[in-house]
Amino acid sequence: MKNTIADIAHKAGVAKSTVSRFLNGGSVSHATRRKIEQVIQETGYIPNSFAQSLKAKKTSMIGTIMPRLDSFSASQTVAGMDEELREHGYQLLIINASQDLSREIEALYDLARQKISGIILFATQVTETHLAAIKEIGIPVLLLGQQHKDVHSMIYNDYAAGYDMGRYVLSKGHRNIAYIGVTEKDVAVGVKRKEGFLKAVSEHVGVEVNLDLYESGFKMSDGVQTALTILQSNRTLPTAVVCATDNIALGVMKAAHMKGIQIPSEISVTGFGGYDVTEVIHPGLTTVKYGYFQAGHLAAQHIIKLVNDEPADLLTVMNCEMIHRESVDNLN
Amino acid sequence: MKNTIADIAHKAGVAKSTVSRFLNGGSVSHATRRKIEQVIQETGYIPNSFAQSLKAKKTSMIGTIMPRLDSFSASQTVAGMDEELREHGYQLLIINASQDLSREIEALYDLARQKISGIILFATQVTETHLAAIKEIGIPVLLLGQQHKDVHSMIYNDYAAGYDMGRYVLSKGHRNIAYIGVTEKDVAVGVKRKEGFLKAVSEHVGVEVNLDLYESGFKMSDGVQTALTILQSNRTLPTAVVCATDNIALGVMKAAHMKGIQIPSEISVTGFGGYDVTEVIHPGLTTVKYGYFQAGHLAAQHIIKLVNDEPADLLTVMNCEMIHRESVDNLN
DNA sequence: AATCATAGTGGAACCGGTTCCAATCAAGTG
């Protein structure tokens, strides 16, 4: 019951090469075609994909390395990628780096050994080691979420998102604002969003704006902590808390609720991300929606181009969309 | 720059077999060991894993087939599996079946062709076709979430969860209850939870309980729809709505909010699942928490046993834990 | 000194496919 191509050939009374040709659409006479078909039918023969890949020196697999699996953005994006890749006959191999940069590197080499055709790397930071690995493995790599001049990259327009959010909050009359950011090691989330936001503030001439900057971790519980220090300080409370991620914003909302502070009447809150939950909670969270699913599709299309040596933009910037909900009060 | 084992052997002035022995810990003299080490160092040689697997006739990969990636339970479980598998030197290959049963079957054969060592199947339904495929591919398969007498299975104690929830809601004095279930094709979620709940109700002698059963889809929007039909009917509103999943419960809460109905003072709501969001929303959702992450670990351990032909329980039942929050009013 | 393990090594076969090349054979051409 081993069923190799040689067995099939033998049972059908032909040579290996003929069976192979049959399988790959070469020229085979009608008679032998039928015989082989029948034998394959009977035996339930399935070609060994190693032997195939060994000869072909590549696979039809695309690898993706993600810092975590259990996040809304990650799973949405991956779902989109998967859909697109499947349509093009590629299989997606997902590797979880558990937010450990050295595991990302490891994964790059791992994927190279497996002769993966291309790699989509969900980046939070792009270090020298990353670049060295990417260069060494000689496989097309697409950065998702961060950019680097030497690597194909796909990013969201975080600067614009931050800017839009800033303009919006200011337009609602808020002049005493707390901004909760994240580590600047994450250029997209930690730097760009903040810069865009600051830009909006700096452009807002005529009235004085009091802006306090805080830094928090990515987890909701981090958001709760940071929010509590803000809410418990002796200074006047800000009228709005702008958070660099929806997760942090959810944490802030929780903290406010714990403190009996009403949203938005006593304090306004905003996020970034557009997670599904932000819609169903009350009040709904004003946020910036990122098209994760669509981004996955785009990323897949992009890596397929790279794999096939087709031309592709070095940098793709995707736009975001502001979602206005009830968590921001109008002070005007 | 092809770097095969033959190249290394040539450069080091030894035979292929010696290099192979060096790589796999055979007996190699100190001198040649050093030479080979150096050549490998210089060339950055990485063995071709196809050739290895071709000979070995298997991989150190475990495949998992999931109906969807973008769900809390799925991503949590997968994260747990991944952690455990990695520790044991296995790699996880994730396949997304997009809630399409025929794709699940396809995936089973796909994984078989790739000589995956074992498969963890996130099941919602186990059809005859599934069983036939599982039998045919001859690879260890572990069902997760559903059980079948012929296949190793791992399930949550949904019956007990439903029962506990029933007892709890009744103990809070609710006598007019709406139960929103899902399709009975999903035995675990659609049948077991409901049965457990009904059992609790049937045991509750002495007072009359008015129970209405509804069926909804799995999506939050389905929950909203179903809730609206309940809330808009002319009959007296139930005092509690018990939902078969957290997602549906979130939908119900949203619908209630849209209708200006207060939770829990006007209507109580419960879910199943223990999603993270159920904690941060207000009011917090009373639900049953499933240990997804831990389940992932367990599943991984289980499939590893199967792969190594070690004995393993045919059926593993995992317990759940009720989480009491504010979404249920005490009518006593 | 003769005998015997034994560590170290090279050669060749093998895993299961794909592909190049040469051979065959029937139909078409002048």
Added chain:
DNA sequence: CACTTGATTGGAACCGGTTCCACTATGATT
């Protein structure tokens, strides 16, 4: 009818590893 053409087909080499087997030294044992 000899010759060209093109469709089929089988044989052998190859992809890049692993492993069995035979052969050499080398040191240990009587």
